[in-house]
Amino acid sequence: MAVNPHSLRSQATRSPERILREIQSNLLECKVCFEIFNPAGQSERRPQNLPCGHVLCLDCIGALSHPVLKKLECPFCRQLCDVDSTSHCHALGDLQELLLNSKVGVPSYGAKALHVFGSLQLCSAFGGWGTLFNPTGIAVLGTSGTMVVVHDGDTRLVVFGPQGRRLHGFGRRGDICYPLDVAVTPNGHVVVTDAGDKSLKVFTSRGCHVLTLTDVFQLPWGVDVDMRGNILVSDSQTGILSRVTLDCVLGVILDHQTPITDLEHPRAVACCQVTGATAVVEHLLFDESHPTWNHRPARLRVYDQYFSLLYQKDSFSLSLGSTAWLCMSAVAFEGDGNVIIIDSKQAMIWKLHKGNKLTPLISENLVRPVGLICTAKDSTLTVLDSGDHAVKIYSFR
Structure with missing residues (x-):
């Protein structure tokens, strides 16, 4: 029987201390409070x-x-x-x-605990079951630190203050069917991809509906806003990345283009607000006959502001310099333009330096991370953990 060498290396790196910490975070704490x-x-x-x-x-x-x-x-x-x-x-x-x-x-762990993972400190966590239900996307509203999360609750969007206090929610279950991702425009409008009715929906930060874009997508998935305020949406069914320009005040669509049309099941999308680069995570076809593919392969493509390909990395090439097989599921940019990769399956977050060197940022006390926010102003990393139904804030200081 064939053995996956990446799986063996991954198991070998699980030290007794790490296993004990995983036991504590997964078994010895209440997953509600x-x-x-x-x-x-x-x-x-x-x-x-x-x-x-x-x-x-x-x-x-x-x-x-x-x-x-x-x-x-x-x-x-x-x-x-x-x-x-x-x-x-x-x-x-x-x-x-x-x-x-x-x-x-x-080590103890809880919503008020403090941990150090390299240069990262886990400062706080909030949310939990009852406040968030299977969240899938997170974005920040302006410079205030207010966050908006999409989840499976009766109100599909929840707005939290910078300290984690729930401010309000909007987007009723009937109005938003199956939200996958969320982004915020420079003027504070909230944009949601809805796979249920194959649409892109825009709201004010208080929840007033602005417009709905339909009959364009087959499976809208990831969404982000570029440095010019355009909305980028990945369509996992057609393999297209769309760029939509809106007038949110008038509630009209000004322009709709498809700058990238050759993607393979694209999911997560991220835009760098400094360089204008765009990163897309693709979920490649899974070959069950391949002896070493115990996980679905993925590919990261990074484009410049004109959508010329800068570089691409797949799960195999990234794993060559690592001790684990990367299952890329989401992506974000640091302020300096480096890419941060979320691995939901292994519950890890990685940093990709200049498209080459890969280093782990967080490998402990995450269950199923699905989204993150990098805030250069106060050097924080905010992680949305769907496994814990929580938002976890880490500091680089």
Whole structure:
């Protein structure tokens, strides 16, 4: 049986310390409030088994359950559970006690904790199940640090303040069917790709509908705004990157062009506001007969401001200089023009220096990162983690 050498190298780099940290972030914290379980006595953070098999802390079970009916809907599988049928999760309690009493320390992790990964510090996290549901895209509103996130809630867009406080939401479930990505124009309008009705939708920052562009896309996916305020949209079905110019005040389309037409299932799109470059992540066809392809291959293409190809890298070429097979899923630009790559499958974030040198930025305490914001002004990296239904903010300082 053929063995994937990239998979072996990836497993070899998982040190005992890293495995312990992954156990803590994936098993020993409540995925609703992000607090560490405390199995002692009647603690409000004691891990409790739901009848469906999922585990929450005692406090979150109380907060989510009906005060009279004593029932709650599991936030993960939506099964209706009786509060009286919950039980203490002895396995997680014993595991936590074993790790805490071992000589190898497990660092604490939570929404208010501080960690250092190289030059990055995890400063805070917010959101969580109940506030965000399977989020898929994030963008920043102007220079204030206000963020907008698209997700699967009743209101498809949620606006957060710079400190993580939920300000408001808009875009009802019927008005936006299946949002995939979001971007913000220089004048503060919010742009959403909706795969449900194959459209591009524009709103004001307060949620007033401006316009909907239909009958143009077959599967609109990634969206971003270039340095001139034009909207770039990838169509994963047709392999086209569109450039749309809008007058958001009048609510009209001024121009629609297709500068790139030879892409293969393009997904994520990012524009550099300094150099004008555009990066696109393509999901290539998966050859199940290939003995080393245990993951779907992807390709990164980077173009200059005139859409001339600067360079391209696929999963195989990037993995040659790395210890892991990269599963590129999203992309962003740093202020200096370097590309940052999100690997949702391995829960890692990488930096690609000048199109050649690849270095890991974050490899811990992420579950399924799907989007990020690079803010050069205050040297922060904001990561949208769909696995935790949360926004996590890291600092380079």
